[in-house]
Amino acid sequence: MKDIKIPMVEIFETVEGEGTRAGFPTVFVRVFGCNIRCKWCDTKYSYPPHHAEHMLSITEIVEQVQGYQSKHICLTGGEPLMYGNKSLALIHALSEIEGLQDLHIETNGAIDLQPFISQVNSSVVRFVMDYKLPSSGENDKMLHGNLSLLRKQDESKFVIGSLEDFHFALNILKEYPTEALSLFSPVWETMPPKRLVELMLEHGLHDVKLSLQLHKIIWDPQLRGV
Numbered sequence: 001m002k003d004i005k006i007p008m009v010e011i012f013e014t015v016e017g018e019g020t021r022a023g024f025p026t027v028f029v030r031v032f033g034c035n036i037r038c039k040w041c042d043t044k045y046s047y048p049p050h051h052a053e054h055m056l057s058i059t060e061i062v063e064q065v066q067g068y069q070s071k072h073i074c075l076t077g078g079e080p081l082m083y084g085n086k087s088l089a090l091i092h093a094l095s096e097i098e099g100l101q102d103l104h105i106e107t108n109g110a111i112d113l114q115p116f117i118s119q120v121n122s123s124v125v126r127f128v129m130d131y132k133l134p135s136s137g138e139n140d141k142m143l144h145g146n147l148s149l150l151r152k153q154d155e156s157k158f159v160i161g162s163l164e165d166f167h168f169a170l171n172i173l174k175e176y177p178t179e180a181l182s183l184f185s186p187v188w189e190t191m192p193p194k195r196l197v198e199l200m201l202e203h204g205l206h207d208v209k210l211s212l213q214l215h216k217i218i219w220d221p222q223l224r225g226v
Helices: 058-066 085-095 145-149 163-175 193-202 214-218
Strands: 005-015 025-031 054-057 072-076 102-107 125-131 155-160 181-186 208-210
Touching: 005 058, 005 085, 025 058, 025 085, 054 058, 058 085, 072 085, 085 102, 125 145, 155 163, 163 181, 163 193, 181 193, 193 208
Parallel strands: 025 072, 072 102, 102 125, 125 155, 155 181, 181 208
Antiparallel strands: 005 025, 005 054
């Protein structure tokens, strides 16, 4: 399986921009292709009509990752799980890198996580599921059963673009309990971080963590490779 090829966008090293590992130097492995089209997507270059930058074998991907010093890996996209068994083989290969401390997989909630969570036993592997709220335009694609599959080491992320999104997220968490840590992240253009904090405090969300995108604070929000 290590010789199979996967369409790729880029592999680079920077600091993790969000979630519980924000701030740690991290190698980003960005797979090409996505099965949904969020209105506010900030990586539109990772799916058609753009084209994959490379077709790399799993062995080549691992070799490139090992060329960096970071012991944290973010497998992202696009949607890194859309290639099924190929995606699973890549997860297994990355998780076997010597000295690896964390491999988190950013998935969009429209892919069934059962085949992946049930077959990945590594203690360093986590899933970060980005549940798409109404302002994304893709809420109807969400597989709610994924929330019950997530474990304590995983994360469920909700990108809040409006007051409607905020209340929708609250209802989802009540209707579909999850063991994963829940993160609320603002869409900067439509939900000022200050306002989101006010809403979280107003509703007593003591189990929800605010997540800001550090890379958009440090660099130009449109800059790639950071």
